[in-house]
Structures are given as structure tokens and as C-alpha cells.
Amino acid sequence: xxxxxxxxxxxxxxxxxxxxxxxxxxxxxxxxxxxxxxxxxxxxxxxxxxxxxxxxxxxxxxxxxxxxxxxxxxxxxxxxxxxxxxxxxxxxxxxxxxxxxxxxxxxxxxxxxxxxxxxxxxxxxxxxxxxxxxxxxxxxxxxxxxxxxxxxxxxx
Amino acid sequence: xxxxxxxxxxxxxxxxxxxxxxxxxxxxxxxxxxxxxxxxxxxxxxxxxxxxxxxxxxxxxxxxxxxxxxxxxxxxxxxxxxxxxxxxxxxxxxxxxxxxxxxxxxxxxxxx
Numbered sequence: 404x405x406x407x408x409x410x411x412x413x414x415x416x417x418x419x420x421x422x423x424x425x426x427x428x429x430x431x432x433x434x435x436x437x438x439x440x441x442x443x444x445x446x447x448x449x450x451x452x453x454x455x456x457x458x459x460x461x462x463x464x465x466x467x468x469x470x471x472x473x474x475x476x477x478x479x480x481x482x483x484x485x486x487x488x489x490x491x492x493x494x495x496x497x498x499x500x501x502x503x504x505x506x507x508x509x510x511x512x513x514x515x516x517x518x519x520x521x522x523x524x525x526x527x528x529x530x531x532x533x534x535x536x537x538x539x540x541x542x543x544x545x546x547x548x549x550x551x552x553x554x555x556x557x558x559x
Numbered sequence: 560x561x562x563x564x565x566x567x568x569x570x571x572x573x574x575x576x577x578x579x580x581x582x583x584x585x586x587x588x589x590x591x592x593x594x595x596x597x598x599x600x601x602x603x604x605x606x607x608x609x610x611x612x613x614x615x616x617x618x619x620x621x622x623x624x625x626x627x628x629x630x631x632x633x634x635x636x637x638x639x640x641x642x643x644x645x646x647x648x649x650x651x652x653x654x655x656x657x658x659x660x661x662x663x664x665x666x667x668x669x670x671x
Contacts, residue, residue, distance in 0.1 A: 412594050429630065430653045432596040443651035444631075448598040452634060454651025463599060503596060518596040519589075519630075534594055 409517070415529040424514070425522035434468075436516035437492045437504035438475055447471070465539050468494045468501045477542035483527050485511035489543040493527055497536030505530070577613060581620045584610050589630065602634050611638045619671040622664040625657040626671065633660050 410417040434445035435454070446453040447461040447468075456474040460467045469479060472492055480486075483493055485507065493513070495503035505515040505527060513527045531537045575583070588606040595601055602608075610617060618639060621632040633656040637643060644663040649655035664671065 434596060435651075444598075444653055445651060446596065446598040450598075450637075451647075451650060452637065452645075452656075453598055463597065500597070517594050519593050 409523070412534050413530050413532055415531050416525065419526060419529050421523050421525040421529065423521045423523050425516075427520050429519040431516060432518050433516045434471075434504045436514065436522065437506040438472070439506075445471075463500050465494060465496050465499070465501055468504065469540055469542065472542050476544040478544065480541050480543045483507070483538065483541045485509075486543065488546055490546055491541055491543045493538045493542075494540040495530065495535040495537060496539040497533075500536075501539075503530065503535035577616050578620060581610060581613065581617055585624070585630070598634070601631065602638070607635065611635050614639060618664070619669050622661060622669055623671040625660055628654070628657055633657060636660050636663075 409421070430444070431441050432444050432446065435441065435443050438445060440454075443454040445455060447455045447459070447463060449461050451461065455461055456471050459470045459474060472494075477492055480489075480491065483491060490509075491507040493505050493507070494501055495505070503515065505513045505525075507513055507527075508524065512524050514522060514524055515530060516522050527538060584606040588604055588610070591606070592601050592604055610621075618636065621636050621639075624630060624632045625636075631653060633645065633653075642663060644659040645656045646659065649659065
């Protein structure tokens with residue numbers, strides 16, 4: 404794989420704090436990572452090569468991504484700020500087509516798998532740009548474990 | 560009286576082997592899709608399409624790449640061969656997809 408500086412691909416990261424949290428791995432992608440699955444590639448490809456929740460439309464639309472995360476207990480919400488007792492996911496889209504998903508950490512920062520590359524922690528909107536577009540959907544669900552335990556799992 | 564310098568005719572490059580062409584295209588594909596999650600963007604990239612267009616000649620090269628567990632070459636194999644050896648339960652599991660294709664390759668008598 405190649406080693407492009409992340410800031411070249413995501414100019415919003417330039418001068419901002421972001422932390423690389425994993426080695427490169429092409430076994431899972433951003434959607435899987437946002438969904439809590441580090442072992443599969445999630446995408447609604449029409450050929451059915453990738454994992455996608457059963458019964459959800461295999462369509463590259465924000466609505467299909469909303470429905471996929473709804474299967475995991477998420478409901479749409481109107482902001483991406485940290486809310487006690489909830490965890491959040493965000494879907495980026497470009498020209499109406501989903502390109503990326505991220506999940507919020509207990510710290511309020513966001514975790515993203517940069518697809519064939521690494522996981523990073525970052526401020527949500529620092530990935531906005533020509534690669535992933537911008538945040539088009541934020542969803543939340545109640546945390547099922549105490550926040551303190553979740554924070555310990557997150558590492559940071 | 561000035562003279563016009565003779566134009567240097569570039570020497571013809573040696574023809575590119577299938578393996579060289581594949582590696583060139585694969586490197587381009589990797590470089591330009593490293594941050595891509597969309598499968599349709601991955602398989603719609605011009606370098607990927609050109610690899611698929613190389614046809615059966617590239618199958619052993621793809622199997623060799625899968626043996627080394629690099630990249631998502633199962634996607635190209637499916638498009639070139641029309642075969643689909645990955646079990647439905649393993650859709651999205653890149654390691655199991657690679658294993659299924661390597662089994663398929665052996666069953667078909669490919670050597671890589």
C-alpha cells in the first residue's frame with residue numbers, strides 16, 4: 404500500500420490534532436468500524452460481495468445507510484455533540500452518495516477507519532472535503548455499558 | 560547558415576509483460592483508492608477495469624496476490640471468471656474470500 408500524507412487527502416486535518424490508532428488493514432472499512440465490526444467490509448454493493456445488514460436496501464444512498472445503522476439501534480439526531488448516555492455515528496456523503504462513516508468516542512472525538520489504511524481519532528469535520536464530502540447524517544443510540552467502562556475500552 | 564538539429568527518435572520501449580502491466584496498474588489502483596470505502600468506486604476505477612480487461616491471463620497473478628493476502632483481488636477474479644466461490648455467510652470477510660478463491664484456483668488447475 405502507499406503512504407500518502409493524510410493531510411494531502413484530507414486537507415482539513417492539516418494543523419489539527421489527529422491520532423493514528425491502528426496499523427493499515429484492508430480487512431474492514433469505515434462503515435464496519437463505525438458499526439463496531441473489525442472483521443468485515445461493509446458496503447451495499449449491488450453484487451452482494453460485501454457485508455450489509457439483511458433486509459436493508461443495497462443502494463448507495465444516505466437512506467440505506469440510515470436504515471443499516473437503524474438495525475443496530477441508532478436513530479437520527481440533529482447534532483454531533485457528545486451527549487451523556489449516548490453513542491453516535493456520522494455518515495459523510497458527496498453528491499448524495501455515502502463515502503464514509505465515523506463513530507463518536509466517549510471523549511467526544513471521532514474514530515474513523517480510513518478504508519484500506521489506518522484508524523484515526525479526529526475532530527469530526529476535519530475529514531470534510533473532496534474525498535468524503537461532508538456529514539449528511541448523524542445518529543445516536545443509548546450506551547449499553549456505563550460510560551466509564553466504555554471510556555476504558557476506547558483507550559485513547 | 561544554421562542547421563536544424565536532428566530530432567532524436569526515442570528508442571521503442573520493450574513490450575510490457577502481463578505481469579509488469581498488472582503490477583503497474585495495481586500500484587496505480589492502490590495509490591488512488593487507499594482511502595476509498597465504496598466498493599463501486601473501487602471496482603469502477605480505470606486501473607481496476609483495465610486489470611479486469613486483461614482477462615484470464617491475469618488470473619494466476621491475482622491468485623498469487625491473494626496468496627500473499629494483499630488487496631481485494633477477489634473482486635477482479637469474480638468479474639473475470641464469472642465464478643463465485645465465496646459462501647454467502649462470508650460476504651465481506653476479505654480473508655475468507657481470499658481463501659475461497661485460492662481453493663477455487665487449485666480446483667481449476669491454476670498454478671501461481
